[in-house]
Amino acid sequence: MPEALRHATLRQLQIFLAAAEHSSFARAAELLHLTQPAVSMQMSQLSETVGLPLFEKRGRNLCLTRAGETLVPYVERIAQTLREASEAVDALQGLRQGRIKIALVTTTRYFAPKLLAQFRAQHPQIELDVSIIDREGVIAQLENNQVDLAIMGRPPTHMAVVSEAFAKHPHGVIAPPEHPLAGKKHLAPQKLAREPFLSRESGSGTRYAMEQYFAEHGLSPPVLQEMTSNESIKQAVMAGMGLAFISLHTISLEHQTGHLVLLDVKGLPVVRSWFVLHRAGKSLSPAAVAFKQFMHAEAPAYMKTLLPGSGSKRGHG
Numbered sequence: 001m002p003e004a005l006r007h008a009t010l011r012q013l014q015i016f017l018a019a020a021e022h023s024s025f026a027r028a029a030e031l032l033h034l035t036q037p038a039v040s041m042q043m044s045q046l047s048e049t050v051g052l053p054l055f056e057k058r059g060r061n062l063c064l065t066r067a068g069e070t071l072v073p074y075v076e077r078i079a080q081t082l083r084e085a086s087e088a089v090d091a092l093q094g095l096r097q098g099r100i101k102i103a104l105v106t107t108t109r110y111f112a113p114k115l116l117a118q119f120r121a122q123h124p125q126i127e128l129d130v131s132i133i134d135r136e137g138v139i140a141q142l143e144n145n146q147v148d149l150a151i152m153g154r155p156p157t158h159m160a161v162v163s164e165a166f167a168k169h170p171h172g173v174i175a176p177p178e179h180p181l182a183g184k185k186h187l188a189p190q191k192l193a194r195e196p197f198l199s200r201e202s203g204s205g206t207r208y209a210m211e212q213y214f215a216e217h218g219l220s221p222p223v224l225q226e227m228t229s230n231e232s233i234k235q236a237v238m239a240g241m242g243l244a245f246i247s248l249h250t251i252s253l254e255h256q257t258g259h260l261v262l263l264d265v266k267g268l269p270v271v272r273s274w275f276v277l278h279r280a281g282k283s284l285s286p287a288a289v290a291f292k293q294f295m296h297a298e299a300p301a302y303m304k305t306l307l308p309g310s311g312s313k314r315g316h317g
């Protein structure tokens with residue numbers, strides 16, 4: 001296969017990626033402004049070049065063969081390299097346009113959309129390609145060089161990245177307003193030890209922060225019920241199912257309406273940071289540099305408005 005692929009054209013690889021992503025020759029033709037017969041012909045020629053079929057029909061669905069699945073990540077790297085080359089040339093001309101691919105961990109959904117909209121308003125010529133996924137998914141996209149930038153609360157340690165903190169990220173413990181600990185002042189961390197807790201999945205940044213907090217106070221990890229989203233956790237806490245250690249950027253609305261309260265516990269809130277990061281050695285386009293500068297300039301003040309008590313004279317902690 002490696003020798004055969006030397007004769008594949010860049011246009012064929014572009015068509016292959018579009019067809020693979022959308023599982024449709026018709027959709028690939030539409031996106032690339034080609035006719036469907038032209039797409040079919042190019043894919044037939046690419047399969048002949050490779051020496052193996054790349055697509056197969058399963059009923060009405062178009063699916064990748066094993067050879068096609070094997071080829072996808074390599075073609076993605078070629079496409080990414082070409083895009084970076086184009087952006088590098090643009091950088092020589094001082095251009096701030098193009099496309100930025102950004103991966104965000106799920107907790108950022110409480111602040112990122114507003115900031116992304118503000119960035120687009122300031123830079124309408126820059127296209128944003130954004131994915132909001134769990135931490136492991138963000139790390140996988142960084143590892144595979146599928147994104148330019150990522151935003152998360154805890155940078156990975158097993159790969160070389162350049163990470164810059166752009167805002168504080170406080171965490172605290174929430175409860176329903178009728179909970180026995182609600183309203184009490186300066187609670188000892190030991191008061192939490194026998195309480196049931198609702199938590200994000202193992203490996204998430206919030207889960208890691210919670211486990212560190214308990215360990216630092218010599219407490220065993222609490223009895224947990226895992227949930228896959230902050231929204232599920234908040235609803236469960238409001239229903240009286242337990243307490244939760246959570247990012248304070250996620251609870252502004254529920255706190256304002258009195259559906260959730262923030263417990264006053266010694267050592268809380270735990271304040272960490274939000275980071276914007278990219279793979280070490282990656283050359284950033286002027287557009288990506290502009291986005292990083294925007295986050296440093298605009299995000300801290302906006303994110304403070306999301307914290308419990310930010311709308312009143314006195315906040316928590």
